[in-house]
Amino acid sequence: MNRAFSRKKDKTWMHTPEALSKHYIPYNAKFLGSTEVEQPKGTEVVRDAVRKLKFARHIKKSEGQKIPKVELQISIYGVKILEPKTKEVQHNCQLHRISFCADDKTDKRIFTFICKDSESNKHLCYVFDSEKCAEEITLTIGQAFDLAYRKFLESGGKDVETRKQIAGLQKRIQDLETENMELKNKVQDLENQLRITQVSTSPAGSVTSKSPSTDIFDMIPFSPMSNQSSTPARNGTQPPSVPSRSTEIKRDLFGAEPFDPFNCGAGDFPPDIQSKLDEMQEGFKMGLTLEGTVFCLDPVDSKC
Numbered sequence: 001m002n003r004a005f006s007r008k009k010d011k012t013w014m015h016t017p018e019a020l021s022k023h024y025i026p027y028n029a030k031f032l033g034s035t036e037v038e039q040p041k042g043t044e045v046v047r048d049a050v051r052k053l054k055f056a057r058h059i060k061k062s063e064g065q066k067i068p069k070v071e072l073q074i075s076i077y078g079v080k081i082l083e084p085k086t087k088e089v090q091h092n093c094q095l096h097r098i099s100f101c102a103d104d105k106t107d108k109r110i111f112t113f114i115c116k117d118s119e120s121n122k123h124l125c126y127v128f129d130s131e132k133c134a135e136e137i138t139l140t141i142g143q144a145f146d147l148a149y150r151k152f153l154e155s156g157g158k159d160v161e162t163r164k165q166i167a168g169l170q171k172r173i174q175d176l177e178t179e180n181m182e183l184k185n186k187v188q189d190l191e192n193q194l195r196i197t198q199v200s201t202s203p204a205g206s207v208t209s210k211s212p213s214t215d216i217f218d219m220i221p222f223s224p225m226s227n228q229s230s231t232p233a234r235n236g237t238q239p240p241s242v243p244s245r246s247t248e249i250k251r252d253l254f255g256a257e258p259f260d261p262f263n264c265g266a267g268d269f270p271p272d273i274q275s276k277l278d279e280m281q282e283g284f285k286m287g288l289t290l291e292g293t294v295f296c297l298d299p300v301d302s303k304c
Contacts, residue, residue: 013143014136020144021151024075027137030067030129031081032057034091037114037125040099041289046112049125050104067129074140076148079113081126091126094118095148096283101141102291103134111138116283138290145288152284 015025032053039045057067070090073080079098081091093115103111111134112127130137 013146014139015143017147020075020140020147024073024077024080025140027072027074027130027133027140028084029070029072029131029133029137031070032067032127032129034124034126037123040114040116040123040286042100043102043291046100046102046114046125050110050112050127053127070128072128072137074137074144076144076151079115079141079144093126094283095141095145095288096152096280098141098145098288099123099283099286100289100291101138102289103138105292108132108134110134113138113141135292138292142288142290149284152280 019025032050033056035049035052037045037049061067069084071082071084071087073082076095078095079093080089081093082089093113097116097118099114099116101111101113109129109131110127111130112125114123114125116122117124128134128137
């Protein structure tokens with residue numbers, strides 16, 4: 001796994017694993033905004049994003065607009081961005097979608113991270129002003145990512161292949177069920193065609209008196225419209241009675257109730273479990289890069 005926690009070698013994590021696993025770590029910050037970036041990683045990528053958002057905020061400040069305050073809640077489940085008073089969640093960034101996190105080593109207030117949006121799949125760069133806590137927040141996100149990755153391996157990661165196989169079997173059952181229904185419809189069509197052929201080839205007025213036609217095996221062809229007390233076959237035996245079909249329970253061609261794989265263990269294996277596991281595995285495999293860099297030295301870098 002390509003996890004570039006380059007500054008973990010020189011610093012210890014900021015919090016205990018229990019604090020991030022069972023609770024969350026809150027931070028107050030100002031939210032400069034987010035903007036789309038072309039790459040999931042890179043110093044130049046975030047530097048351009050920070051310059052763009054700082055310039056936009058500088059213009060809004062000159063117009064009398066204040067930078068909105070937010071509360072960051074960091075845990076192994078992600079980074080939530082909330083409105084401080086109402087606690088309304090504005091953004092919820094899952095850790096396996098965060099690929100790059102950095103703070104400005106020349107400005108202890110500014111930090112940023114890149115996260116892949118869950119709906120558009122675009123990479124968005126989020127930029128914050130955190131009152132000299134930028135480096136601590138960056139390390140906290142790195143620690144949460146590390147713990148989340150370990151938890152993924154312990155819980156779901158080791159079972160990825162098994163769950164993929166189960167998902168494949170569930171898909172196969174669905175395909176067989178569809179194929180079964182198509183065969184059932186074809187049999188019904190053939191029965192209808194045979195019945196129409198028998199009626200059209202029989203002389204008028206002699207349909208009921210004529211001996212029933214037989215197939216190549218000297219057996220009376222099956223017809224769903226046949227009466228249970230029909231004429232015995234030539235071998236002297238009475239054809240078996242056709243059981244009445246229930247209108248409440250649909251059965252397949254072989255008389256069995258159709259099996260719905262997602263009614264069995266739906267809580268453990270939802271239909272999209274394979275795509276979700278693949279997404280998490282891909283995100284954790286990409287890793288999280290933590291960096292300390294110089295974002296911007298432009299005049300607009302004055303305090304927000």
